[in-house]
Amino acid sequence: MEKTKHSFSYWQWRTIIGTMIGYAVFYFVRKNLSFAIPGLTAEYGISKAALGAILAIVSIVYGVSKLLNGFLADRVNGRWHMVAGLSVCTIVNVLFGFGAMICAYFVGSDYGETFTHALILLFGILLVVNNIFQGCGFPPCNRLMTHWVPPHELSTKMSLWNTSHSIGAFVAAVLCGFIMGQFGTDQSGNNELRERVVANTQSVTSSMDPEAARAYVDGMLQHYGAWQWTFWVPAAIAAIGVVFIIIVLRDTPKSVGLPELPGTVKSGKSREESKAHRQFIWNHVIKSKLVWILALADFFVYVVRMAVLDWGPTFLQENRGLSPAAAASVVAIFEVFGILGMLSAGVITDKLFKGRGQRTSVFCMIGVVLFIAAFCFFPLQTDPLLLCGFLICAGFFLYGPQALIGVIASNQVTRRGASSAVGIIGFVSYIAPIVSGYVFGILADTPSVGWDGVFKIMIIVAVAGALTMAVLWNVKADAYETEAAATDSNKLEEDSLDG
Incomplete structure (x- = not known):
């Protein structure tokens, strides 16, 4: 044994x-x-x-x-x-x-x-x-x-x-x-290519001073x-x-000669059990307002996250004058702080809010708003390290809600519908790049909006995320007690019928 x-x-x-x-x-x-x-x-x-x-x-x-x-x-x-x-x-x-x-x-x-x-x-x-x-x-x-x-x-x-x-x-x-x-x-000596790169990056370099624009083009040619x-x-x-x-x-454990975990292998379900499960998914997952509120909140979280990951390297080079390696390092550190934020949010949820992840998420999204606002509104002349520090701190707060939303959903629909709920939320969240990818891409290319306008919109999106999570502020930590009561009631009813 x-x-x-x-x-x-x-x-x-x-x-x-x-x-x-x-x-x-x-x-x-x-x-x-x-x-x-x-x-x-x-x-x-x-x-x-x-x-x-x-x-x-x-x-x-x-x-x-x-x-x-x-x-x-x-x-x-x-x-x-x-x-x-x-x-x-x-x-x-x-x-x-x-x-x-x-x-x-x-x-x-x-x-x-x-x-x-x-x-x-x-x-x-x-x-x-x-x-x-x-x-x-x-x-x-x-x-x-x-x-x-x-x-x-x-x-x-x-x-x-x-x-x-x-x-x-x-x-x-x-x-x-x-x-x-x-x-x-290194193609820095190729004048034909230089003219081509200068023309292709005109929308990027037009807002730079001549020396910075020349350095940007040189970097691409090298x-x-x-x-x-x-x-x-x-x-x-x-x-x-x-x-x-x-x-x-x-x-599975069986494939290496070990016993399976209790309840992980479910075969031979009766037609009645399968029907009951489908009915549960329909009533408590697909029709659940809570699941769709969480899906909307996750959508807002993903708009901000995907905007940083998809456009971060480009933005930091074009708007903040960072080298490719430095821009990539900022995005990498953004992820590291995201891990720390994720783990911290889990501990805070259990210790301070007694499992109510939605409350942690509200404070996290407020943190995202504050640090992206600082990143956006501080002057361009501000030390790049400080500006990048604001963006990295936004990552610390952003990854908490991303991790907690799935946990909140799983606890509310219980393990009977957890996979389905997380699947719905995950699908909705990946509609977010319509905004973070396509819309932000167009706006970044629009001279009257540019990157500054994109980041201001990201602040609004983060505020929307905080307000959406706040709607669930008073929801219980989980629904297992409710599910157990319903199960006991059904069992008593079945026993009385059998008697």
């Missing part, structure tokens, strides 16, 4: 750590486009509006994929589900790197309007495919965790597991920032073509990740 317990603990932690690393690697081949955008703009004149439209479309695709893969994950082997998704994403990222060469081959030119349109189309198609298979990341991890971690330990260990996406985004930011600052070929390596290097790491997942993970 002791040997079995020790063996189960070993495999449990092997699964937790393995899925954390595996899911983090998905971010290497998902968030790297953000760091390629400045290079693509400089070399080919692709507008932020066009890139924003693509980001918005593919994010919706990812949301749908995540929802559908959630249903699929309950029916297939978790390890091979992850392997299939990461393998396709690896291949797609290799093709991203060769995108310009592929378009030049078919178009017959490596520059011009036709070439640019072809490149945007190819990137759009590849991003759609990539995000379809990115949906194979979280659902199988969630399945594996529920098979290896008992319910009374799941909240704590899932909180730890949830740091995986921030770790992945952090490492990806550092890596891609280094690539953009060190890779590529690392010409570096954007390709932001796809190839992460793809190589993802390929190693595929092998890692195959070696480390197993699907």
Whole structure:
């Protein structure tokens, strides 16, 4: 018995750590486009509006994929589900790197309007495919965790597991920032290319003083073509990740000769039980006002978060004069502080607010508002380190609600409907890039609005998030007591009928 317990603990932690690393690697081949955008703009004149439209479309695709893969994950082997998704994403990222060469081959030119349109189309198609298979990341991890971690330990260990996406985004930011600052070929002596880059970055450099504008163009020319390596290097790491997942993970305890956790394997349900479960999902999840309020709040949170992650590197270079490496470092530290904020929010919720995560979320969103406002309204002449510090502190507060909203939903609909509730909230949240990607991309390109206007809108969105969470201020910490009372009542009714 002791040997079995020790063996189960070993495999449990092997699964937790393995899925954390595996899911983090998905971010290497998902968030790297953000760091390629400045290079693509400089070399080919692709507008932020066009890139924003693509980001918005593919994010919706990812949301749908995540929802559908959630249903699929309950029916297939978790390890091979992850392997299939990461393998396709690896291949797609290799093709991203060769995108310009592929378009030049078919178009017959490596520059011009036709070439640019072809490149945007190819990137759009590849991003759609990539995000379809990115949906194979979280659902199988969630399945594996529920098979290896008992319910009374799941909240704590899932909180730890949830740091995986921030770790992945952090490492990806550092890596891609280094690539953009060190890779590529030096074309500073090519006058034809210089004229092209100057023309393509006119909307960026027009607000800079001449010396800063010249330095920006020089930086792009010194690392010409570096954007390709932001796809190839992460793809190589993802390929190693595929092998890692195959070696480390197993699907269920039964697959390694261990007993299953009580309640994790449910087979042979009667028709009546299945009907009752569907009725529960309809009444207590799909028709729940609370679930949809949380989904709306998560939408506001994701608008702010995705705006920073998708446009942060570009904004910090164009509007604050940071180098590619420095801009990437800020985004990376933003993720690190997000992890700290996530863990802090969990402790505060349990210790101070007795499990009422919505109260923690309200204060967190107020913190987001204050620090983004400071970042936006302090003069441009302010020390860049101080300005970046404001943005990083906003990340600390922002990631608390992101982690807590799913926990709040799970506690309110109970474990009977937790996956469905989180699926709905996750789908709604990934509609957010219509705003953060497409709308913000257009506004950033609009001279009368620009980046300053975008950040002012982000403040309004954060205020809306705080007000939405405040609606739930007095909601109980969980509904398990209510569910238990309803179950006991049903049981008494059944017993009286049997008697």
